[in-house]
Amino acid sequence: MGGDEGPATVVAGCDWSARKNPDIQFILHGPEAELTGLVARKRALTGRVEIWDATGVVTMDDKPSQIVRNGKGTSMWSAIEAVRDGTATVAVSCGNTGALMALSMIRLRKLPGVNRPAIAVLYPSSNPQGFNVLLDVGADVKADADDLLRYAMMGMSYARNGLDLPRPRVGLLNVGTEEHKGRTELKEAYELIRDQRDLAGFEFVGFVEGGDISGDICDVIVTDGFTGNVAIKTGEGTASLIGDRLREAFKFSPLSRLASVLAYTSLRRLKKKIDPRRVNGGVFLGLNGTVVKSHGAADATGVSAAIKLAAQLADIKFTDKLAARVAGLPGEESAS
Amino acid sequence: MGGDEGPATVVAGCDWSARKNPDIQFILHGPEAELTGLVARKRALTGRVEIWDATGVVTMDDKPSQIVRNGKGTSMWSAIEAVRDGTATVAVSCGNTGALMALSMIRLRKLPGVNRPAIAVLYPSSNPQGFNVLLDVGADVKADADDLLRYAMMGMSYARNGLDLPRPRVGLLNVGTEEHKGRTELKEAYELIRDQRDLAGFEFVGFVEGGDISGDICDVIVTDGFTGNVAIKTGEGTASLIGDRLREAFKFSPLSRLASVLAYTSLRRLKKKIDPRRVNGGVFLGLNGTVVKSHGAADATGVSAAIKLAAQLADIKFTDKLAARVAGLPGEESAS
Incomplete structure (x- = not known):
């Protein structure tokens, strides 16, 4: 919900990805009525989208610390929660980078041995x-x-x-x-x-x-x-x-x-x-879960590229590989 | 002497500048015989070049600290010295940036109130x-x-x-x-x-x-x-x-x-x-004297651009203006 181009662009990006990748399933987070309407217009998304209702939106101006305290009803929080409880394998967001990182750190937590994601x-x-x-x-x-x-x-x-x-x-x-x-x-x-x-x-x-x-x-x-x-x-x-x-x-x-x-x-x-x-998509590394940050101004092509990257990382169980990689490095005590 | 293209390119750049700017006079620093030969071939330089003999060369691999200790016979040292004693209004070099800055700091000294040039x-x-x-x-x-x-x-x-x-x-x-x-x-x-x-x-x-x-x-x-x-x-x-x-x-x-x-x-x-x-030329700011660092790989056009910039700054007495600008700023004690 928090990208510059609004949810229609995100849904268009999902549609684009759905047509190219038959294996991807989507969970969309935001106002249910609005998202249902947008999804209904895209035939490739039929039967492949679950919607989690969330009415709050994290804007680009929101301070990360405020979102960590008061952001529970937002679509961003809901998306991270889906990764945390294992329903989603990976989260993609076009929203506020600072807030997304802060929420990801608090809700997903850092991998053992990582001090700074x-x-x-x-x-x-x-x-x-x-x-x-x-x-x-x-x-x-x-x-x-x-x-x-x-x-x-x-x-x-x-x-x-x-x-x-x-x-x-x-x-x-x-x-x-x-x-x-x-x-x-x-x-x-x-x-x-x-x-x-x-x-x-x-x-x-x-x-x-x-x-x-x-x-x-x-x-x-x-x-x-x-x-x-x-x-x-x-x-x-x-x-x-x-x-x-x-x-x-x-x-x-x-x-x-x-x-x-x-x-x-x-x-x-x-x-x-x-x-x-x-090549749209910054990847958050060092967390218990994979989060892909798409550019705030991404259009449907950009959103689709971020989804493709997320799906690829999910496919190969990237988070597990990363966790093995940083476990037992020197200096772990100070970094835990 | 220390640029990637050697002294012929520097002399060609001087020649180019001399033809476009009738007011510039040059002091070249390096082996006298070699430079005399190069200058003799450029008609625009007739009567406008003084040569200061210096046989040592600062290479791109020399450590700045070594040059400060042992660099006295080099062309770079000689060029800075000409600014220090007032014979030259400004120095231009295509050589080792670190060594040039270290020498400039030691020989020209920092302006009052400046801690880091x-x-x-x-x-x-x-x-x-x-x-x-x-x-x-x-x-x-x-x-x-x-x-x-x-x-x-x-x-x-x-x-x-x-x-x-x-x-x-x-x-x-x-x-x-x-x-x-x-x-x-x-x-x-x-x-x-x-x-x-x-x-x-x-x-x-x-x-x-x-x-x-x-x-x-x-x-x-x-x-x-x-x-x-x-x-x-x-x-x-x-x-x-x-x-x-x-x-x-x-x-x-x-x-x-x-x-x-x-x-x-x-x-x-x-x-x-x-x-x-x-627009070739980094300018060293915060010293008692103006030094222009040309790109190491500069060709004659590049050298000429650095000379043009140096001449312009010399013309307007830039060092004096700069000195007035940084005098009396807050935090001067700690920065002196």
Whole structure:
């Protein structure tokens, strides 16, 4: 209910997913009458949707702490509850990220050994798989060395299970690649991550820089939630500036307008390749349950992409794999 | 001497600048015989170049601390020395950033009231001036609230004098725009910056996000050197990924290849607009003297752009203006 485009877009996204994936069943959370009406218009959803009535809505302006205290009647709360009691395998939401994370932490609880959960996204890259895993992008503004080790393990597990990379290459984000560079917690995290690589079966490429987030020297980029959040938003902003300039360039003269008509298919192909809607979904890692955060402004294609990712993670029992991965890591006492 | 392309490229950049700006005089630092030979081939440089012989070279791999101790015979040391003794008004270098900052701090010393100098860059944006000022992008990995206040004042002064904006709009980089968000030092810096806006004649737009670095809601973006460094490198990497994909898209079919021929002028115009070579130059702020850091891989156009920026800042006595701006700010005792 809390996405920018409202429930009709979410239902349209479900419809799209239902047609492409015959195995997915849906539980929708929100005002029953409204949702029943929307679902009735989509033939592919017949018999595949259960509706849990919830009249409250978490808005984008609500403070996470208020929602944790007073959010019980909201659709977001209801969706997390369905995961908590095992009715749903995974939750998808387009709503307020902070509130969704706060509710998920309180109701689903953190995995043993995890102090700070993380949000991981797929970032377009020049790697063969087309994307790299970047985390944390904003679950918490801080991360110490123990947290960064856990982000590395969780990101590695996500790359292995979500991107089908048997031996992911993990990099730790810094301002230079030399070992002596950067903040103290990064030097500590460097050693902690390096010491796990053989046991956990990943490669550690050491420190990487901002340019490597979209590059091909590693598949997983580990950083704190402040830096990660600034990085993805800077990247999105820069991409959108280039897109605007490109459109202007093609409108400039009759010749360039003709060129843009001829280039139409090529540009559409390009757009599809780097379209954020097609990799829509930040995944919350480190909780007893899987939660996928879709972009607030997602359209039906975006919602459908988030559902596809959620279904894939549910299919492979990703939460269990992740729990095994972070159990028994060093520093667990302080992180419990 | 320490740039990736060697001294011939630097001399070519000087030649380019000399032809466009009749008022610039040059002092070149490096092996005298080699530089004399390079200069002799450029007619525009006749009578406008002095050469200071220096045989040592700071390489990209040298540690800043080593250069501070043992770098006396290097071309970089010599260039900074020329600013220190007043022979040169401003220094330009394509060399090792860390070593250049360390040498500049030791030899030029910090301005009264400045604890951490900063490196500021111009980032392409959708503002009318085409660029925003972003700082710090890597002089230091840390910044406390007092430092961030000084970055705001120095960035504002740079925008006013370098981008001709009489009343720059300053934003403080965070993970959200609500006042309660982010790290403690950011909330403190928010109040410190806000309290200076009337006295110093700038607008404070409050917290901004990564997407605003290339946006139009502010002209100056203030952040710590770790976050700023990751942000510009993420932006550069993303832009370069999009460029590669665009080239692939245009090579895909005979029709798209024809389109790329027709679009040639438009694409060149686009490239010129967002070409980092044309705004090449990070400026070191907070020192007794102006130092411009050109990109290590800069070609002659890039070197010439850095020289142009340096000459403009020298012309308006930027260092004096900056010194006046940071004198007497709150927290000076701790920052002196």
